[in-house]
Amino acid sequence: MKRSQRGMWPYLFLTPAIVLFTLFLAVPIGYTVYLAMRRTKVSGLGLGRGARTEVFVGFDNFAAALADAELWQGWLRVLGYGALVLAVMLGLALLFALLLDSARVRLARFSRIAIFLPYAVPGVAATLLWGFLYLPSLSPIREVLDVDLLGASTITYSMANVAVWGGVGFNMLVLYTTLRAIPRDLYEAARLDGASEFQIAVRVKIPILTPAIILTTVFSIIATIQVFTEPTTLRPLTNTISSTWSPLMKVYRDAFVTGDLYSAAATSIVIAAISLVLSFGFLRVVRNRAFGEG
Amino acid sequence: MRANRLGAALAVVLTAALAGCGSGEPAAESTGAARSPAAAPQGPVKLTYWAWAPNMDKIAAVWNKDHPDIQVTVSKQAGGDDAAAKYLTAAKAGNPPDLVQAEYQHLPSFIAADAVADVKAETDAIKGEFTEGLWKLVTLGTDAVYGIPQDSGPMMLFYRKDLFDKHGLKVPATWQEYGEAARQLRKKDPKAYLGTFSSKDPGAFTGLAQQAGAQWWSIDGESWKVAIADEPTKKVADYWGGLVKEGVIDDMPFFTPEWNKALNDGKLLTWPSAVWAPGVLSSNAPKGKGKWAVAPLPQWNAGESFSGFWGGSSTAVSAKTPNKAAATQFATWLNTDPAAIELLVKEAAIYPAATKAQSALGAAPDYFANQPDFWQQAATVSAGARGFTFGPNVGVTYNAFKDGFDKALQSGTPFSSAIQSMQDATVADMRKAGFQLAS
Numbered sequence: 001m002k003r004s005q006r007g008m009w010p011y012l013f014l015t016p017a018i019v020l021f022t023l024f025l026a027v028p029i030g031y032t033v034y035l036a037m038r039r040t041k042v043s044g045l046g047l048g049r050g051a052r053t054e055v056f057v058g059f060d061n062f063a064a065a066l067a068d069a070e071l072w073q074g075w076l077r078v079l080g081y082g083a084l085v086l087a088v089m090l091g092l093a094l095l096f097a098l099l100l101d102s103a104r105v106r107l108a109r110f111s112r113i114a115i116f117l118p119y120a121v122p123g124v125a126a127t128l129l130w131g132f133l134y135l136p137s138l139s140p141i142r143e144v145l146d147v148d149l150l151g152a153s154t155i156t157y158s159m160a161n162v163a164v165w166g167g168v169g170f171n172m173l174v175l176y177t178t179l180r181a182i183p184r185d186l187y188e189a190a191r192l193d194g195a196s197e198f199q200i201a202v203r204v205k206i207p208i209l210t211p212a213i214i215l216t217t218v219f220s221i222i223a224t225i226q227v228f229t230e231p232t233t234l235r236p237l238t239n240t241i242s243s244t245w246s247p248l249m250k251v252y253r254d255a256f257v258t259g260d261l262y263s264a265a266a267t268s269i270v271i272a273a274i275s276l277v278l279s280f281g282f283l284r285v286v287r288n289r290a291f292g293e294g
Numbered sequence: 295m296r297a298n299r300l301g302a303a304l305a306v307v308l309t310a311a312l313a314g315c316g317s318g319e320p321a322a323e324s325t326g327a328a329r330s331p332a333a334a335p336q337g338p339v340k341l342t343y344w345a346w347a348p349n350m351d352k353i354a355a356v357w358n359k360d361h362p363d364i365q366v367t368v369s370k371q372a373g374g375d376d377a378a379a380k381y382l383t384a385a386k387a388g389n390p391p392d393l394v395q396a397e398y399q400h401l402p403s404f405i406a407a408d409a410v411a412d413v414k415a416e417t418d419a420i421k422g423e424f425t426e427g428l429w430k431l432v433t434l435g436t437d438a439v440y441g442i443p444q445d446s447g448p449m450m451l452f453y454r455k456d457l458f459d460k461h462g463l464k465v466p467a468t469w470q471e472y473g474e475a476a477r478q479l480r481k482k483d484p485k486a487y488l489g490t491f492s493s494k495d496p497g498a499f500t501g502l503a504q505q506a507g508a509q510w511w512s513i514d515g516e517s518w519k520v521a522i523a524d525e526p527t528k529k530v531a532d533y534w535g536g537l538v539k540e541g542v543i544d545d546m547p548f549f550t551p552e553w554n555k556a557l558n559d560g561k562l563l564t565w566p567s568a569v570w571a572p573g574v575l576s577s578n579a580p581k582g583k584g585k586w587a588v589a590p591l592p593q594w595n596a597g598e599s600f601s602g603f604w605g606g607s608s609t610a611v612s613a614k615t616p617n618k619a620a621a622t623q624f625a626t627w628l629n630t631d632p633a634a635i636e637l638l639v640k641e642a643a644i645y646p647a648a649t650k651a652q653s654a655l656g657a658a659p660d661y662f663a664n665q666p667d668f669w670q671q672a673a674t675v676s677a678g679a680r681g682f683t684f685g686p687n688v689g690v691t692y693n694a695f696k697d698g699f700d701k702a703l704q705s706g707t708p709f710s711s712a713i714q715s716m717q718d719a720t721v722a723d724m725r726k727a728g729f730q731l732a733s
Contacts, residue, residue, distance in 0.1 A: 042728040044516050046406045046686050047436065049613075135552045152704055237550055239493055239700040243693055256379040258690045258723065259403060261386075 035265035036061050061266035071267065074247045075274075077156070081246075082224035084160045085167070090216060092164065093171035094209075098201050100172075101179040112176070116169035123166065127233035130162045135237060150238035159230045167223070171216045178212040179205060214286050218279050225275045228252070247271050339620045341366045344381060345395040346373035347445075347607075349641035356637060357624060364620045371395070375689070378403065385409035385614065392615040393625060396441055397607045398431040398681070399497070399688045402511075405440050406686035410610040412438040416622040420630050423648045427681050432608050434683045435513050441608030442622075442629045443647035445638070447568030448601050448672065448679040449501045452575070454563045455587040455664075457486075463563075465589050469533060472564075472592045476542040479563065489564045490544035490553070491534045493699035496692040497604050498548070502566065503527045504602030504681055506594055511685035517730040518685060523717035528710045529594070535702070535709030545703045554578045566591055568604035569645040569672045572659035584664050590675050601679040606647070645672065652676055687723050694719035 039057045046052060065071060096115055100108055118126065133139050134149040141149065149158045182205070190200050206213075228248040235241045243257065244250040248271065255264035343354065343366050351368040358365050369391060371377045378400040384390040385407060396404055404410045417439050421429060424443050432441040453465065461482045466472035476488035492498060503510070506526035512519045537543035544562070546552050556562040557579035565571065575582060591601050609625040611618055628634050635651040638644050646652060658668035665671075685691070698712030724731060 040727060042406070044730045045436075045513060045518060046727070046729050047402075047434070048405070048412070048438065049408055052406065052408060132551060135550070137552055137555050236494055236547060237552070239545070239547075239703045242697045242700060244697075253693060256383075257375065257693050258687070259379070259382060259407075 032265045032269060035262055036269055039262045057262075061262050062270065064263065065267045065270045068250075068267075070244045071247055071250055071270075074244055074250060078225065078227060078246050081156050081160055081227065082221070084156065085163045085224050086217065086220050088160065089164045089167045090171060090213070090220060092168045093175055093216065094206075094213065096168065096172045097175035097179055097209075098205060100176055101205070102197055102201070104197070112173075115172055118166050119169035119173075121166065123229035124233050126166050127162050127230045130158070130165070131234050131237050134158055134234075150234070150240060152240045155234075155238065155240045159227075159234065162230050163224070163227070167220065171220070174216050175209055175212050178209055182208055214283070218282060221279050221282060222275055225271070225278065338363045338365045339617050341393060341615075341617060341621055341624060342391040343368050343393040343395075343624075344371050344377070344391045345369075345393075346371045346377055347395060347638075347642040347644055350395075352641050353628065353634065353637045357627060357634070361624075364617075364624060366393075366624055375400075375692075378689075382407055382409060385612065388614070390612045390614055392612050392617060392621045394610050394612065395444070395607050396610040397605065398603070399500070399684045399692075401432065401441055401608060401610065402434060402684045402686045403688060404610060405434070408613055410440050411613045411615065411618055412440060413442070413611055413618070413622045413625075414439040416619065417442060417626065420626055423630050423650070425649055425677075427679065428606075428647050430683065431606075431681055441610035442625045443606075443608050444629050445606050445644035446647045446676065446679070447501070447570055447603050447605035447645065448676040449498075449505065449566060449568050449591050449604050450571075450601070450671065450675050451589045451591050452565045452567055452571050452586055453589065454560060454582065454585055456585045457560055457563050466592045468596050469592045469594055473533075473537055473542070476537060477540075480542050486561045486563060487544040487556075488542070488562075489566065490546050490548070490556075490562060491538050491699075491703075492548040493545070493703055494547035494549075494696055496695035498567070499530070499695065499699075501568065501602035501604035502591075503530050504679075505591055505600045506530050506602075507600075507680070509682045510691070511683050513683060514732050517732040518724065519732045520685065520717065520721050520724065522691065522720060523710075523713050527713055531709035531713045538703065538709075539706065549574075549578070557582060568606075569676075570605065570643075572661045572668075573643055576659075576661040583661050586662065587665055588662065588668060588671055590671070590678075599674075599678040601675045603679055603681045608647075645676075685720065685724070686729065687720060687727070690723040691716055691720045 037056060037058055038054050039061065040052050041055045042052050044051060096111075099105060100112055105111075121129075133141055136142055136148070136150075139149070147154060186204060187200055190204050195203065226248055227246050231241050231245045231249060232252070235243075235245075243253045247267065251264045251268045251271065254260045254267065341364065343350070345368055351370070354366040354368045371380065374397075377395070378397065381390060381394050381396075382403065385404075386409075390409060394404075394410075396410065401410070414437065420442070421439075428443045428446055432443055433439050451466070457463075458465065461479060463475050463478060464471065466475050472488070479486055479488050500510075503526060506529055508521075508524055508526040508530075510520065510522045510524075510527070512521070534543065538545050544556075546556070548565075553562070557565075557575070558581045560582075565575075567574070575586060590599060593600060609628060611621045611625060615621050628638070629646070630648055632651070635646045635648055638646055639651070639655060645655075652669075652673045655669035655672075658666055662668045694716040695712070698715040699709070701707065702709050702712045721731065
């Protein structure tokens with residue numbers, strides 16, 4: 001009796017989590033899968049009662065999503081954009097974290113906040129702000145630099161710039177916090193061995209930071225795959241961003257602009273699957289080095 | 295992390311659910327009131343009305359005072375395509391409002407989704423209050439009536455009178471003259487443009503195509519005819535494409551900070567727009583007050599007096615409402631009662647659809663105080679404005695417009711190829727859905 005009672009306790013504690021998980025994760029995912037396998041079928045003019053019915057189409061929507069050239073071009077664009085963002089953002093984050101942690105830094109507190117602050121600006125606001133800076137007749141940048149920042153060849157960089165500006169702070173903070181947790185005597189030992197500050201950074205700090213770098217990379221991969229805010233907000237300002245620039249934009253367009261929830265559901269499942277593959281793939285590749293696991 | 299990864303998959307569903315939730319309570323109320331719609335002691339009928347025209351709540355308050363048995367609550371919406379998407383989602387979720395402000399181009403999508411009611415029986419008496427062209431927009435040329443016209447947006451040419459005088463430009467009466475004026479201006483002021491072609495505003499282009507006589511959709515018996523790539527439309531597209539390519543017309547989109555600045559600084563001298571333009575100009579280009587004037591749109595053939603429509607909406611009754619009669623009664627009052635129309639003009643700043651109201655408009659908008667005959671001009675233009683039946687997938691067509699013309703401006707391909715891509719996307723989508731298409 002007593003034992004069975006004890007056996008119930010864990011489940012009781014788990015209930016809120018399970019209920020929330022079911023309501024807000026499992027059920028919506030289930031519904032998305034359900035929608036993805038259906039389609040409306042119209043007869044005749046499609047006007048009035050009964051002219052439109054929902055039918056089961058199996059994997060047709062998935063097949064269409066996978067065969068959609070526009071979606072794959074979207075992936076290519078996002079891949080280029082993502083590689084740029086990842087390299088620059090994480091590189092800068094690491095650089096800033098190391099600089100802030102170095103012994104000779106001045107104004108550390110101010111710099112830390114200044115670098116972190118853009119992260120606190122919501123994505124839409126940040127993109128609008130940068131968008132205004134990019135517009136030819138309003139931009140102060142254009143007065144010194146004669147480049148069309150919203151042109152076909154520059155738009156990826158302009159967009160990556162917004163993401164980097166907003167993302168460096170967060171990643172820098174994650175890395176910096178990890179650095180602060182490293183016992184100081186390690187550096188002392190290195191110094192006694194004659195290592196310079198630069199050598200300490202490269203030979204001691206970066207290897208210890210590896211798990212944190214991997215964590216921030218995975219986060220960033222997921223965030224760039226889901227890029228939506230920057231291109232969507234910049235779109236009204238330029239002719240260079242199509243309604244299907246990124247995969248997620250295509251989902252939005254299908255669901256809410258052209259009114260095809262079913263294709264949108266199928267495409268979003270494809271996107272989730274690809275995100276899973278990419279982030280787990282990355283983890284698998286680096287796991288040995290980072291965590292010393294088999 | 296997991297939540298993040300799945301976020302992509304969830305976003306759509308959650309948004310749909312939230313859009314539905316927004317209207318949950320009021321819809322429940324009206325269902326409650328509907329259990330015995332005829333029995334008076336049950337309390338007043340409660341209706342919800344989604345609209346984005348300004349001050350609609352004040353107008354509803356006037357109605358509510360005089361009709362204690364039918365109480366209307368206005369729920370203010372964001373306008374445009376988002377509002378249409380939200381209404382369709384709510385209708386699909388099963389809890390739409392009782393009444394909705396439906397733009398003419400979105401009405402067919404609402405009808406196709408079975409989201410609006412046929413109110414033919416209730417509106418037979420008021421048919422004569424509207425021009426045939428506007429009435430066709432709410433019937434799609436069928437026997438049913440899916441909404442009551444509220445406002446319309448006949449297109450006119452807005453131009454900077456002071457700068458036209460300064461540069462010695464003549465107000466163009468034909469599109470050919472418009473092109474000539476564009477060239478002249480570039481010579482006189484290389485920093486200014488006569489106008490711009492916006493790849494972001496399919497509505498404006500639709501109006502210009504209508505002026506030229508386009509019939510993008512039509513219903514022939516039991517099948518749809520799609521003719522977006524028809525001769526008039528191609529003519530309009532190639533005309534603008536030529537001017538842009540020549541460099542005498544700019545290609546920046548409307549309604550951007552860049553565009554505002556150009557208007558404000560006198561670097562953009564005309565705007566072929568609709569009757570509601572004064573409101574936009576006064577907020578986006580406040581410096582131009584008193585400097586702009588209005589003329590009929592340039593014509594394709596000298597001596598004609600055609601125009602098209604950019605914007606305009608109707609009031610539609612939800613197919614799901616249990617109070618169809620009461621809702622239609624309110625919609626009828628709102629759009630045909632003289633007192634209500636006066637409020638629409640004064641409070642909501644719209645150009646009413648009812649014919650007799652158009653000629654009764656008084657003082658010109660503040661921004662056009664120098665043009666006392668503003669409304670008379672509008673009424674004249676309105677009489678020559680022609681529209682067409684919108685199809686059931688305007689969202690697809692308009693999206694193809696934006697992508698197609700963005701591409702044309704970027705890569706310098708002919709504008710008529712963008713028109714062809716609109717036609718192809720529209721036909722492909724209708725075919726996929728199973729609509730009957732005339733070959």
